[in-house]
Amino acid sequence: MVWLFSAILGMAMLVSCSGESPRIKTVEPRGAAQAGSATIEFAPPSLETIPGSQLGEQTRLGYQIVVNTQEYARPYVGNRLNCTNCHLDGGLNPNAASFVGLASVYPEYRTRNARVNTLADRVNECFERSLNGRALPPDSSKLRAIVAYITWLSEGVPQGATLPWRGFQRIDSRRPPDPANGKKVYASKCAFCHGSDGLGTMGAPPVWGPQSYNIAAGMARVSVAAAFIKSNMPRSWGWSLSDDHAYDVAAYMNSQPRPDFADKIRDWPKGGKPADSPY
Ligand code: HEC
Ligand code: HEC
Structure with missing residues (x-):
């Protein structure tokens, strides 16, 4: 258990370090909002306070799956990504689709x-799409563990609340995105970590x-x-x-080849497809 504890401590330090970067300043106005009469603050509990109970064990397992999906949920993952590559800092980063x-x-x-989606349904969508893998069975202990982790991170947030930090802070471009310029941005700002071929390096996942x-x-x-990258x-x-x-760089990145998804024909059966859906 020592290794687990130090991993959690390491993550806690990472999270507190990120508090010094300018992005947190920009996000501060998103951190507090009204839901009914209560003000909701972005105040996730510290990972060391996960209780020692059986539910606590499940919660810790959920955290492990999120930060090391490759190891803990291998049969359900079809690419080289972990949840935390996008839901940064184990889902604790208010700028990165926090949990x-x-x-x-x-x-x-x-x-x-x-249709109405449960939290478990939504987690499985990321397994099938973001991880290009397959859904965990509804009775899976791993699926229950991820839901337990997110539920623990939601303690004290009233049901139906509007979360000001939810998703990504969306941005607008003043002109249509230019993938040719994006290619230049990629070469100067991204290739160093993600590789000039986009396939990832030791230090960063494939894009x-x-x-x-x-x-x-x-x-x-x-x-x-674009919002995530910004x-x-x-x-x-x-x-x-x-x-x-x-x-521009988002348009370039998403113009490159990536796996298809056969079930995409079932998406938006009653309309509402966003304008920038690639299919
Ligand atoms: C200093 C290294 C570094 C640079 C430079 C960098 N990234 Fe990343 N990027 C990472 C790491 C590391 C992650 C995974 C984060 C994590 O797990 O905490 C990541 C994650 C991502 C992801 C989500 C996961 C994935 O692979 O799909 C995207 C998309 C992405 N980066 C795009 C970009 C773009 C576009 C640029 C250039 C504007 C860029 N990155 C520059 C290191 C870098
Ligand atoms: C390639 C990046 C990526 C990876 C990897 C990824 N996700 Fe996601 N996830 C997203 C994006 C993008 C959204 C939609 C956010 C938005 O539009 O606001 C999302 C949404 C979600 C949501 C719903 C968020 C909300 O506000 O309703 C959950 C829950 C979720 N992901 C869980 C997971 C879990 C668990 C994993 C790992 C098994 C995972 N995701 C892996 C990119 C990713």
């Missing part, structure tokens, strides 16, 4: 499949190619990728690209 509070907003209706997210993933939409990339230098450059 904090999510148990209080699900179940939720989504137009992509035109296209067979080991990347598939075309039906949220990240495959240019507006979503506030988080280059890693540790969030908010350093202009909005236009974030869009």
Whole structure:
């Protein structure tokens, strides 16, 4: 258990270090909002306070799966990504589709499949699309563990609350994205870590190619990728690209080859497809 504890401590330090970077300043206004009469703060509990109970064990396992999906959920993963590569810092980063509070907003209706989705359904969508893998069975202990972790991160957030930090802070570009300029931005700001071929390096995951997210993933939409990149990339230098450059590089990245998703024909059965869906 010592290794587990030090991994958690390491993560806690990582999270507190990120508090010094400028992106947190920009996000502060998102950190507090009204839901009914209560103010909701982005105040996730510290990982060391996960209780020693059986539920606590499940919660810790959920955290491990999120940060090391490759090892802990191998049979369900079809590429080289871990959840934490996008849901940064184990889902504790308010700029990167944080998991904090999510148990209080699900179940939720989504137009992509035109039905009410549980939190477990939504987790499985990322397994199938972002990880280009397959859904965990509904009774899977691993699926329950991820849900337990997110539920623990949602304690104290009232059901149905509006989370100001939810998803990514969306940005606008003043002109249509220019993938040719994006290629230049990629070469100067991204290739060092993600590789000039986009296939990833020892230090960073792939951003296209067979080991990347598939075309039906949220990240495959240019507006979503641009928002993620703006506030988080280059890693540790969030908010350093202009909005236009974030869009350009997102358009370039998403114009590169990546796995298909056969079930995409079932998406948005009742309409509502976003304008930048790649299919
Ligand atoms: C200093 C190294 C570094 C640079 C430079 C960098 N990244 Fe990343 N990037 C990372 C790391 C590391 C991760 C995974 C983060 C984690 O797990 O905490 C990541 C994650 C990502 C992801 C989500 C995971 C994936 O692979 O799909 C995308 C998309 C991405 N980066 C795009 C970019 C773009 C575009 C640029 C250039 C504007 C860029 N990155 C620059 C290190 C870097
Ligand atoms: C390639 C990047 C990527 C990876 C890897 C990834 N996700 Fe996601 N995930 C996203 C994006 C993008 C969204 C949509 C965020 C948005 O549009 O606001 C999302 C949404 C979610 C949501 C819903 C968030 C909300 O606000 O409703 C959950 C829960 C989730 N992911 C869980 C996971 C889990 C668990 C894993 C690992 C098994 C994972 N994701 C892996 C990119 C990723």
